[in-house]
Amino acid sequence: xxxxxxxxxxxxxxxxxxxxxxxxxxxxxxxxxxxxxxxxxxxxxxxxxxxxxxxxxxxxxxxxxxxxxxxxxxxxxxxxxxxxxxxxxxxxxxxxxxxxxxxxxxxxxxxxxxxxxxxxxxxxxxxxxxxxxxxxxxxxxxxxxxxxxxxxxxxxxxxxxxxxxxxxxxxxxxxxxxxxxxxxxxxxxxxxxxxxxxxxxxxxxxxxxxxxxxxxxxxxxxxxxxxxxxxxxxxxxxxxxxxxxxxxxxxxxxxxxxxxxxxxxxxxxxxxxxxxxxxxxxxxxxxxxxxxxxxxxxxxxxxxxxxxxxxxxxxxxxxxxxxxxxxxxxxxxxxxxxxxxxxxxxxxxxxxxxxxxxxxxxxxxxxxxxxxxxxxxxxxxxxxxxxxxxxxxxxxxxxxxxxxxxxxxxxxxxxxxxxxxxxxxxxxxxxxxxxxxxxxxx
Amino acid sequence: xxxxxxxxxxxxxxxxxxxxxxxxxxxxxxxxxxxxxxxxxxxxxxxxxxxxxxxxxxxxxxxxxxxxxxxxxxxxxxxxxxxxxxxxxxxxxxxxxxxxxxxxxxxxxxxxxxxxxxxxxxxxxxxxxxxxxxxxxxxxxxxxxxxxxxxxxxxxxxxxxxxxxxxxxxxxxxxxxxxxxxxxxxxxxxxxxxxxxxxxxxxxxxxxxxxxxxxxxxxxxxxxxxxxxxxxxxxxxxxxxxxxxxxxxxxxxxxxxxxxxxxxxxxxxxxxxxxxxxxxxxxxxxxxxxxxxxxxxxxxxxxxxxxxxxxxxxxxxxxxxxxxxxxxxxxxxxxxxxxxxxxxxxxxxxxxxxxxxxxxxxxxxxxxxxxxxxxxxxxxxxxxxxxxxxxxxxxxxxxxxxxxxxxxxxxxxxxxxxxxxxxxxxxxxxxxxxxxxxxxxx
Numbered sequence: 001x002x003x004x005x006x007x008x009x010x011x012x013x014x015x016x017x018x019x020x021x022x023x024x025x026x027x028x029x030x031x032x033x034x035x036x037x038x039x040x041x042x043x044x045x046x047x048x049x050x051x052x053x054x055x056x057x058x059x060x061x062x063x064x065x066x067x068x069x070x071x072x073x074x075x076x077x078x079x080x081x082x083x084x085x086x087x088x089x090x091x092x093x094x095x096x097x098x099x100x101x102x103x104x105x106x107x108x109x110x111x112x113x114x115x116x117x118x119x120x121x122x123x124x125x126x127x128x129x130x131x132x133x134x135x136x137x138x139x140x141x142x143x144x145x146x147x148x149x150x151x152x153x154x155x156x157x158x159x160x161x162x163x164x165x166x167x168x169x170x171x172x173x174x175x176x177x178x179x180x181x182x183x184x185x186x187x188x189x190x191x192x193x194x195x196x197x198x199x200x201x202x203x204x205x206x207x208x209x210x211x212x213x214x215x216x217x218x219x220x221x222x223x224x225x226x227x228x229x230x231x232x233x234x235x236x237x238x239x240x241x242x243x244x245x246x247x248x249x250x251x252x253x254x255x256x257x258x259x260x261x262x263x264x265x266x267x268x269x270x271x272x273x274x275x276x277x278x279x280x281x282x283x284x285x286x287x288x289x290x291x292x293x294x295x296x297x298x299x300x301x302x303x304x305x306x307x308x309x310x311x312x313x314x315x316x317x318x319x320x321x322x323x324x325x326x327x328x329x330x331x332x333x334x335x336x337x338x339x340x341x342x343x344x345x346x347x348x349x350x351x352x353x354x355x356x357x358x359x360x361x362x363x364x365x366x367x368x369x370x371x372x373x374x375x376x377x378x379x380x381x382x383x384x385x386x387x388x389x390x391x392x393x394x395x396x397x398x399x400x401x402x403x404x405x406x407x408x409x410x411x412x413x414x415x416x417x418x419x420x421x422x423x424x425x426x427x428x429x430x431x432x433x434x435x436x437x438x439x440x441x442x
Numbered sequence: 443x444x445x446x447x448x449x450x451x452x453x454x455x456x457x458x459x460x461x462x463x464x465x466x467x468x469x470x471x472x473x474x475x476x477x478x479x480x481x482x483x484x485x486x487x488x489x490x491x492x493x494x495x496x497x498x499x500x501x502x503x504x505x506x507x508x509x510x511x512x513x514x515x516x517x518x519x520x521x522x523x524x525x526x527x528x529x530x531x532x533x534x535x536x537x538x539x540x541x542x543x544x545x546x547x548x549x550x551x552x553x554x555x556x557x558x559x560x561x562x563x564x565x566x567x568x569x570x571x572x573x574x575x576x577x578x579x580x581x582x583x584x585x586x587x588x589x590x591x592x593x594x595x596x597x598x599x600x601x602x603x604x605x606x607x608x609x610x611x612x613x614x615x616x617x618x619x620x621x622x623x624x625x626x627x628x629x630x631x632x633x634x635x636x637x638x639x640x641x642x643x644x645x646x647x648x649x650x651x652x653x654x655x656x657x658x659x660x661x662x663x664x665x666x667x668x669x670x671x672x673x674x675x676x677x678x679x680x681x682x683x684x685x686x687x688x689x690x691x692x693x694x695x696x697x698x699x700x701x702x703x704x705x706x707x708x709x710x711x712x713x714x715x716x717x718x719x720x721x722x723x724x725x726x727x728x729x730x731x732x733x734x735x736x737x738x739x740x741x742x743x744x745x746x747x748x749x750x751x752x753x754x755x756x757x758x759x760x761x762x763x764x765x766x767x768x769x770x771x772x773x774x775x776x777x778x779x780x781x782x783x784x785x786x787x788x789x790x791x792x793x794x795x796x797x798x799x800x801x802x803x804x805x806x807x808x809x810x811x812x813x814x815x816x817x818x819x820x821x822x823x824x825x826x827x828x829x830x831x832x833x834x835x836x837x838x839x840x841x842x843x844x845x846x847x848x849x850x851x852x853x854x855x856x857x858x859x860x861x862x863x864x865x866x867x868x869x870x871x872x873x874x875x876x877x878x879x880x881x882x883x884x
Contacts, residue, residue, distance in 0.1 A: 091859035102566055105556055109568065110834075114551040123800070124544055124814045126551065129793055131827055145864050178863050214827040233682070236827035240675070258875050264868035300867050343844060350840075351571055358565070358844035360881050365869035366845055369857040372566050373841035385573055385656040385678035387839035392552075397829035398792075399815035402785060402800035403808055415811040417533040421620050422587050425742050426706035427807035433700050439802050 003292055005309045007285070009317040010327070022276070022314045023331065025242065025380060030222060037197045037226040044201035049208045055198040060140075061172045062193065067209035072180065072191040080180035088178065095370035096150050096185045102372030103158040107391045111159070115400060122407035125400035130160035133211060134394060135203035135235075136188070137218035137228075138179060140169035140195055145219075146182035147368060151375050151389065152218050153186035159394035164188045165213055167203065169195020195220075200227035204235045217376075217389065238389055242380035243272035243312075246364055247333035247353075249324050250277060251340040252284035254360040259339055260291035265365050266335065267308035268301040274312040276331070278324040285315050325349040332383040335364045352383045408434040445734055447751045449727070451759040452769070464718070464756045465773065467684060467822060472664060479639045479668040486643035491650045497640040502582075503614045504635065509651035514622065514633040522622035530620065537812035538592050538627045544814030545600040549833045553601070557842060564849035567842035572602035575653060576836060577645035577677075578630070579660035579670075580621060582611035582637055587661075588624035589810060593817050593831065594660050595628035601836035606630045607655055609645065611637020637662075642669035646677045659818075659831065680831055684822035685714035685754075688806055689775035689795075691766050692719060693782040694726035696802040701781055702733035707807050708777065709750035710743040716754040718773070720766040727757050767791040774825040777806045794825045850876040 008018050043051045049067040056062050056070065064070050081089060115125025136152045138144070149166070156164050166183055168176075170193040183191055192210060194202065200220075206212025215236035216228060228237045246266035248259055263275035279285050292309070296302050318324040325346055328336060332352035340346060343358035350356060354377030357364055368375045376389035403411060412431040419427035450460050485493045491509040498504050498512065506512050523531060557567025578594045580586070591608070598606050608625055610618075612635040625633055634652060636644065642662075648654025657678035658670060670679045688708035690701055705717035721727050734751070738744050760766040767788055770778060774794035782788060785800035792798060796819030799806055810817045818831035845853060854873040861869035 087859050088863055091856045091863075094856050095860060105558060105566075106568060109554045109556040110552050112551045114547055116547060122813075124547075126548060126815070127798075132793070147860055147864065233822075233824065236824075253881075255875070255879060255881065257879075258872070261868060261872040261875055265866070265872045268866060268868040299871075305868065347842070351574070352838075353840050355841035355843065356569075358842065361847055361850040361876050362843050362845040363850075363854075363857075363872040363876055365861060365866075365872045366850070366853045366857050367841070367843050368869060369860045370853050371564075371843045371845065373568070373843060377841075378838075380675075382675065382678075383838065383840070385838055388841050390839065392834070396794075396820075396825065396827055397832065398795050398825070399797035399809070399819075399830050400789070400800065401797065401804050401809050401813045401815060403804040403813065405803050408803040408805075408808070411808045411812050412805075414533045414536050415805075415808050417529050418537060418589055418811045419807060421530055421533075422589065424707070424710060424807075426703060426710045426747065427810060429741075430700070430703040430707045430805040430807045433697075433703055434803050434805055437697060437699075439695075439697065 003296060003306060003309055005289070005292070006314040007317075008314055010319055010323060022312070025272070033222050033226050037223055037230060040197040041201045041227060041230055044198050044207070045205045052194055052198045052202050052207060052210070055196060056194050059196055060169050062170060067192070067207065070193045072193060077180050077184035077188070077191065080177040081184040083177060084181050089181070092146065092178070092181055092185050095147070096154060098370050098372040099150050099154045100158060103155045103391050107158055110390070110392050111395055118407060120406040120410065121404035122411070123400065123402040127398045127400055128395050129398070130162065131214045131394050131396065132161070133163040133165065133213045134161045135213035135216040136164060136166045137199065137216060137220050137224055138166055138168040139220055140176070141171055144176045144179050146176070146178040147375065148219060149179055149182035149188070150186050153183070153188050155374065155389060155391045156394045157187050159391045161394050163190070163211070165203065165211060166191045167194050167199040169193065169199070197223045197227035200224060200231060204231035215394070217393065238376065238393060239378060239382065239386060243274060244269045245274040245333050245379060246276070246335040246337065247328055247331055248277045248337045248339055249321070249328060249346065250279040250284065251321055251342070252279060252281035253341045254339040256284065256287040256291040257295065258360060258363070259288050260295055262337060262364055263292070263309070263313065264295070264299060264305050265363070267305040267313065268299070271304055271307040271311060273308045275309060276313065277315045278318055278327055279316070280318045280320050280324060282317050285317055289315060321346060322349065328353070332381045334377045334379045334383065335367070337362065337364055354378045354383045354388055405439070445738060445748060445751055447731070447734065448756040449759070450756055452761055452765060464754070467714070467716075467754070475664050475668050479665055479672060482639040483643045483669060483672055486640050486649070487647045494636055494640045494644050494649060494652070497638060498636050501638055502611050504612060509634070509649065512635045514635060519622050519626035519630070519633065522619040523626040525619060526623050531623070534588065534620070534623055534627050537589070538596060540812050540814040541592050541596045542600060545597045545833050549600055552832070552834050553837055560849060562848040562852065563846035564853070565842065565844040569840045569842055570837050571840070572604065573656045573836050573838065574603070575605040575607065575655045576603045577655035577658040578606060578608045579641065579658060579662050579666055580608055580610040581662055582618070583613055586618045586621050588618070588620040589817065590661060591621060591624035591630070592628050595625070595630050597816065597831060597833045598836045599629050601833045603836050605632070605653070607645065607653060608633045609636050609641040611635065611641070639665045639669035642666060642673060646673035657836070659835070680818065680835060681820060681824065681828060685716060686711045687716040687775050687821060688718070688777040688779065689770055689773055690719045690779045690781055691763070691770060691788065692721040692726065693763055693784070694721060694723035695783045696781040698726065698729040698733040699737065700802060700805070701730050702737055704779060704806055705734070705751070705755065706737070706741060706747050707805070709747040709755065710741070713746055713749040713753060715750045717751060718755065719757045720760055720769055721758070722760045722762050722766060724759050727759055731757060763788060764791065770795070774823045776819045776821045776825065777809070779804065779806055796820045796825045796830055847881070
């Protein structure tokens with residue numbers, strides 16, 4: 001049965017309206033979930049360990065007499081790593097090493113403290129420090145992604161976070177050895193087999209057993225996302241992700257099967273995932289469409305892929321590659337493939353994207369696992385104002401100011417003038433006192 | 443009448459409980475405001491200009507026949523600057539120049555793109571780009587702070603933001619010349635005299651007249667804060683600030699009047715502001731207390747200062763400066779003064795603070811106006827995980843990946859192994875196709 005993927009052309013008179021329809025995705029707020037999550041958070045805050053144990057029993061079917069029993073010893077993580085088939089173990093170690101190397105470069109580029117002095121001796125600076133303790137949420141069950149463990153824990157480690165606490169639900173005690181092995185490779189400090197809103201609450205407020213963290217990152221279901229939004233402010237959180245997206249900009253020089261498979265690889269995540277092709281060559285679009293039809297029946301996840309392509313996908317014919325770049329900037333996609341023989345020609349035109357994959361050999365899936373850059377990326381157009389998860393998410397900055405006696409005289413007059421202008425007399429007087437009196441003889 | 447400021451000592455048996463009581467501050471959610479704001483946002487989204495005009499008429503008592511009439515021409519901003527008394531004009535220009543210089547250093551330290559190549563030619567990198575368009579909210583009326591215009595607009599400008607759109611309500615048409623002059627000095631591109639939730643909505647969604655922005659920063663009342671929370675995700679926002687706080691770590695070598703005035707300068711903001719002194723010298727604390735009593739009656743804002751000091755202030759006797767530093771880290775204050783002859787001895791022990799003011803001459807008020815670093819700082823303990831407003835808030839990052847044919851062979855095996863392990867076959871196949879087939883002869 002033919003795949004009913006939307007085909008658009010920028011020259012069509014109703015293009016803008018149709019295009020808006022493709023882009024439209026609204027996160028629905030489920031009030032029942034919000035309400036339930038608020039109750040769980042309040043309960044964990046009040047009853048601590050006992051509440052977390054209750055919910056873990058109820059939602060995960062996991063019995064324990066104390067929360068301490070749900071902590072996995074480091075030896076068990078190492079055993080999971082040692083027990084993996086050799087190819088999986090090596091792949092995991094290799095991926096972690098590449099992700100680590102990339103984030104070390106990022107640390108050098110973005111994490112520098114600095115200071116400088118004025119002529120009068122006044123010092124100004126910025127001190128960059130890692131967070132003390134971070135919590136990483138890792139989903140259990142079918143959406144258990146060991147690669148997510150690496151992508152969250154490695155940048156935290158590179159930033160110098162003091163302690164990384166991971167939570168991962170293990171429904172009925174089922175543990176995913178790849179996930180535990182990834183925790184060992186990434187250097188996670190403590191692991192608790194709890195999940196859901198109760199795990200987020202435990203990390204945000206702390207319990208007798210679970211240490212309170214400063215920030216919580218990592219993906220989760222609607223309950224986890226709602227809980228993270230609730231505790232934001234008490235702790236830091238990473239972004240709340242929408243459905244995953246790929247945009248392929250193609251000039252018609254890449255094998256059509258490759259592009260088709262890249263569209264599939266986004267579509268297979270879930271039915272709301274979005275795969276879009278932008279191309280100025282109608283003949284090439286037809287060849288990609290043909291490859292989609294031919295390859296889809298071979299895919300184990302073909303039902304999800306079809307639903308995603310038919311519901312949210314699009315093949316869009318543009319006037320030119322330049323126009324395709326403009327449209328890409330309007331979308332601000334999470335993943336942007338520039339499938340062209342001249343990717344360096346188009347890259348400078350691309351202003352908004354989570355990650356840009358250049359050239360035919362750079363499949364988005366290489367970035368998901370092992371190229372090095374982070375796979376946690378801004379979705380739903382938020383790449384216009386936000387960034388991939390990175391070392392900078394696990395650091396914070398403090399300003400440093402040390403004003404000399406001479407500096408206080410000069411700056412004091414400026415500050416006092418502006419403070420009086422704002423009607424804040426104590427601000428003004430605090431500055432003036434440093435001009436009127438010396439420190440001597442205190 | 444004596445000031446009833448709380449006095450604590452870390453040696454007291456009930457210190458921890460008393461200390462928690464001092465720190466406790468809970469932002470109350472006002473459901474009536476939330477509901478009203480949601481309605482205004484929906485209305486502006488649906489009716490655009492007309493809705494903004496209606497609310498501006500109703501809430502600000504400002505009549506106009508079109509929204510375009512509420513845009514202030516650049517010449518009017520320049521005229522406001524030219525019309526200021528010379529001392530105010532010079533203070534404003536001098537402050538802006540220092541803030542600009544500091545944020546230029548910050549840009550060098552944190553805003554670098556980078557790239558590197560593997561041995562097989564694979565390129566990895568990160569491109570840092572400014573936001574296209576930013577909205578700055580500036581409160582009108584009594585809390586109109588020209589210094590806030592500088593602190594929000596200058597870092598955006600230094601980051602290279604394409605267009606800065608400022609909104610400032612002018613109740614009954616009353617314009618604050620210092621605020622308009624600050625906009626001229628900071629290089630704000632467009633100014634609209636609208637405010638409240640309707641202004642936030644107009645910036646987030648765009649209307650026929652108000653351009654849609656990518657991020658909204660700047661302080662506001664409860665309606666503005668609620669509106670910013672609502673539109674977060676559609677656009678970026680800066681932090682939602684709690685009451686302002688100062689913590690003074692004193693070793694007893696600073697004139698007590700200076701410390702008293704620094705505590706006042708925070709307390710005068712509003713009754714919920716918090717001023718705390720930590721000091722190991724009981725005699726010195728008594729001298730500061732005496733200075734408080736003596737100086738308070740002279741202050742025009744003495745009623746607000748007294749209410750703040752009595753409601754949320756504290757003078758805390760510690761065992762040592764080391765213990766004072768530990769307690770400071772537990773508080774993670776917005777403003778932290780190290781009022782000591784040896785500030786460099788204590789600074790390395792201080793892990794969490796928005797801004798650190800070193801030495802007796804560095805009054806917090808110098809930092810508020812003109813030292814250079816930003817005065818928009820994390821409050822309510824959020825300095826544990828967040829940072830001052832800075833150039834980095836007006837930039838975003840995109841990862842760059844360009845895998846060579848040789849790189850695709852090596853990385854493809856790793857990615858495919860991990861993708862099969864996660865049950866994502868299209869991801870695996872996308873990587874494998876690049877190993878099986880060459881690009882040649884497409």
